[in-house]
Amino acid sequence: MKKLTKETLDACRSESQRKRGNWIKVGMSTCGIAAGAGDVFAILQNEAQKRNLDIRIEKCGCAGMCYAEPLVEVYVEGMPQVVYGDVDKETALAIIDKHISGKRLLNDHIYNVKVDRS
Amino acid sequence: MTMGYKKIVLLKDTGSTGRTKEFYNLFLEQCRLENLQDDVQIVRVADIGMYDKGIVVRIIPGDITYAGVTEAHIQKIIQQTLKNNKPVKELLFTRASKQMRVVLKSCGEIDPENIKDYIACDGYQALKTMLAKSSSEDVINELKTSGLRGRGGGGFPTWMKWKFARQIEADQKYIICNADEGDPGAYMDRSVLEGDPHSVVEGMIIAGYAVGATKGFVYVRAEYELAIERVEKTIEQAREYGLLGEHILGSDFSFDLEIRLGAGAFVCGEETALIASIEGKRGYPSPRPPYPSVKGLWGKPTVINNVETLATVPVILRKGGAWFASIGSENAKGTKVFALTGKVKNSGLIEVPMGITLREIVFDIGGGMLNGKKIKAVQTGGPSGGVIPEHLLDTPVDYENLQKLGSIMGSGGMIVMDEDDCMVDIAKFYLKFCVDESCGKCAPCRIGGFQMLGYLNKISEGKAGEDDIELLERICNASKKASLCGLGQTSPNPVLSTLKYFREEYLEHIRDRKCRARKCVDLLTYHIGQEKCKRCSICMRNCPVNAISGDKQQGFLIDVNKCVKCGKCFDVCKFDAIIRE
Ligand SMILES: Cc1cc2nc3c(=O)[nH]c(=O)nc-3n(C[C@H](O)[C@H](O)[C@H](O)COP(=O)(O)O)c2cc1C
Numbered sequence: 001m002k003k004l005t006k007e008t009l010d011a012c013r014s015e016s017q018r019k020r021g022n023w024i025k026v027g028m029s030t031c032g033i034a035a036g037a038g039d040v041f042a043i044l045q046n047e048a049q050k051r052n053l054d055i056r057i058e059k060c061g062c063a064g065m066c067y068a069e070p071l072v073e074v075y076v077e078g079m080p081q082v083v084y085g086d087v088d089k090e091t092a093l094a095i096i097d098k099h100i101s102g103k104r105l106l107n108d109h110i111y112n113v114k115v116d117r118s
Numbered sequence: 119m120t121m122g123y124k125k126i127v128l129l130k131d132t133g134s135t136g137r138t139k140e141f142y143n144l145f146l147e148q149c150r151l152e153n154l155q156d157d158v159q160i161v162r163v164a165d166i167g168m169y170d171k172g173i174v175v176r177i178i179p180g181d182i183t184y185a186g187v188t189e190a191h192i193q194k195i196i197q198q199t200l201k202n203n204k205p206v207k208e209l210l211f212t213r214a215s216k217q218m219r220v221v222l223k224s225c226g227e228i229d230p231e232n233i234k235d236y237i238a239c240d241g242y243q244a245l246k247t248m249l250a251k252s253s254s255e256d257v258i259n260e261l262k263t264s265g266l267r268g269r270g271g272g273g274f275p276t277w278m279k280w281k282f283a284r285q286i287e288a289d290q291k292y293i294i295c296n297a298d299e300g301d302p303g304a305y306m307d308r309s310v311l312e313g314d315p316h317s318v319v320e321g322m323i324i325a326g327y328a329v330g331a332t333k334g335f336v337y338v339r340a341e342y343e344l345a346i347e348r349v350e351k352t353i354e355q356a357r358e359y360g361l362l363g364e365h366i367l368g369s370d371f372s373f374d375l376e377i378r379l380g381a382g383a384f385v386c387g388e389e390t391a392l393i394a395s396i397e398g399k400r401g402y403p404s405p406r407p408p409y410p411s412v413k414g415l416w417g418k419p420t421v422i423n424n425v426e427t428l429a430t431v432p433v434i435l436r437k438g439g440a441w442f443a444s445i446g447s448e449n450a451k452g453t454k455v456f457a458l459t460g461k462v463k464n465s466g467l468i469e470v471p472m473g474i475t476l477r478e479i480v481f482d483i484g485g486g487m488l489n490g491k492k493i494k495a496v497q498t499g500g501p502s503g504g505v506i507p508e509h510l511l512d513t514p515v516d517y518e519n520l521q522k523l524g525s526i527m528g529s530g531g532m533i534v535m536d537e538d539d540c541m542v543d544i545a546k547f548y549l550k551f552c553v554d555e556s557c558g559k560c561a562p563c564r565i566g567g568f569q570m571l572g573y574l575n576k577i578s579e580g581k582a583g584e585d586d587i588e589l590l591e592r593i594c595n596a597s598k599k600a601s602l603c604g605l606g607q608t609s610p611n612p613v614l615s616t617l618k619y620f621r622e623e624y625l626e627h628i629r630d631r632k633c634r635a636r637k638c639v640d641l642l643t644y645h646i647g648q649e650k651c652k653r654c655s656i657c658m659r660n661c662p663v664n665a666i667s668g669d670k671q672q673g674f675l676i677d678v679n680k681c682v683k684c685g686k687c688f689d690v691c692k693f694d695a696i697i698r699e
Pocket residue numbers: 267268269270271272273274276296297298299300301384385386387388389390422423424425427428529603604605
């Protein structure tokens with residue numbers, strides 16, 4: 001990596017902002033990991049790979065809702081951005097099956113729906 | 119961009135009746151009758167961001183929210199909103215979150231291990247603009263306008279600290295980030311370091327520029343393994359990208375960072391002890407003045423700031439001091455992160471504008487009390503703070519207000535307590551923590567703490583007399599006045615504030631030998647209520663010390679002389695026949 005300068009920082013910003021498309025983020029701070037986010041992350045990654053899904057699976061920090069960890073946020077184009085909580089292995093699979101593939105939201109696990117995107 | 123998603127109806131019963139499922143079925147049924155099942159998805163949600171508003175229905179797209187919905191409204195919602203996109207006016211509710219995320223904005227949004235994610239969210243823009251356009255004085259003036267005060271507990275104006283350090287001529291100055299975070303129940307700083315570590319690093323570089331320091335240390339407690347790992351990665355990446363090291367972003371300014379690990383002693387969060395610890399000495403505090411900004415690490419001018427304070431700095435430079443000062447209350451500007459825990463439904467990290475009331479925090483953000491019990495008090499400021507009783511929950515949260523009430527803002531731990539919490543026990547818990555953590559250098563804290571704890575133990579064991587309260591108070595005041603550092607100066611706060619608001623409870627322990635919250639084991643007795651007892655013998659079989667005797671014909675009795683008051687019988691009895699008084 002060439003060192004950034006005052007002039008090239010903005011270019012780096014635009015380039016970094018460009019990544020779009022579908023994504024899943026798993027809260028992987030101490031609170032999330034303690035609640036089992038590590039397993040959830042691995043399952044999501046495995047399944048996505050196995051099914052050849054066009055989706056990025058990323059880590060993020062603590063969103064604050066520690067009572068509902070592990071938290072998984074999902075964005076699929078054409079659907080609202082959703083935060084799922086209390087995600088265990090079964091729920092992680094259901095997210096892939098129902099939300100990502102079936103384009104339907106899961107019952108009883110949604111902690112937030114963000115609509116400002118599309 | 120397509121708005122192409124089909125209609126989604128989110129619903130939840132936010133009251134105590136728990137009718138979410140039933141209502142969901144009704145709604146589903148009626149949508150089927152209208153043949154809407156392919157166009158509308160109905161979803162039961164776990165949390166809808168509102169509490170005690172009856173059944174809440176939120177419809178997307180359009181983001182219409184209805185509160186207090188009943189069965190009778192379902193048809194109207196279907197006909198007007200789902201079919202014709204018209205709101206049902208009488209049910210409309212404006213959702214407004216009382217949180218405001220400034221420091222935590224990117225926590226949970228970005229990948230903390232990827233510098234590009236931070237850069238994409240305007241990361242290092244403040245640094246760039248500063249290096250291009252601002253003098254060190256400009257930066258300090260901007261902070262002055264913002265009104266930012268330290269978030270580590272003391273609440274000292276950040277700009278002043280920076281100004282003192284800037285004014286002094288020295289061949290070397292230092293910036294220290296205090297990430298020791300030792301208050302029980304507090305984890306704000308850990309979350310920021312784990313979730314958005316670059317914001318802290320950017321804040322430190324800016325501080326370095328403002329005071330003329332070229333070297334910084336992040337002092338983290340060794341237990342924070344993940345935070346340490348992420349800060350290490352952050353420093354590496356920042357160096358690789360030319361944001362740390364020589365000639366930052368191609369400018370003349372150079373600054374670099376190192377991590378120092380603390381062994382987890384609470385007193386090492388105190389700035390002078392922390393500095394001693396970095397110097398490789400024993401973590402003992404020393405008298406101030408001189409303040410670290412004059413004579414700090416290795417005798418050089420040193421700015422020491424809390425994680426949250428530093429993470430706030432880049433946002434202030436980016437959006438302007440005036441913007442920051444427009445948030446909050448008269449006395450306290452901006453936002454504050456709190457770790458909300460205890461007997462509250464939604465425990466977690468919250469960020470709120472200063473001046474919000476404790477009641478709003480507990481009920482509108484925290485979702486109210488766990489198990490529907492009555493709130494008794496909120497503890498703020500950890501072992502240096504105090505309890506704020508229910509009748510004062512409408513006080514706006516800021517540094518001065520909390521202090522007036524005998525507590526402090528502290529670093530942001532906030533523990534909600536209900537009727538099951540005994541105030542003597544709470545005072546004992548915090549004081550015990552401080553006694554364990556006292557470094558022992560000064561007598562008022564070392565001996566005073568020990569003595570205070572002795573009195574509290576006496577009270578909770580039912581062995582104290584009424585004059586003991588007075589003696590306890592005297593030692594509290596002596597420790598406050600005469601201790602060398604903040605630890606001993608503030609450790610009496612939990613005792614004094616519980617005495618101030620819950621003196622009656624102390625007196626009950628002393629006079630009546632009673633603990634109304636049933637926490638103080640020595641004041642409890644267990645016996646069996648014969649009317650309720652079904653003689654199942656489960657208590658006898660579970661008693662670890664064989665204190666229960668009898669048989670299924672005669673019934674059972676607890677021998678109070680043998681009983682160790684462990685509560686096992688109380689827990690296992692299915693008929694509420696064990697009486698605990
Ligand atoms: C016993 C004791 C423990 C402290 N622990 C911390 C701590 O864990 N983190 C922190 O930022 N400040 C802590 N402080 C406050 C620091 O001494 C210092 O005031 C603070 O780091 C200054 O940063 P600020 O101005 O940004 O708040 C502690 C103070 C005392 C007396």
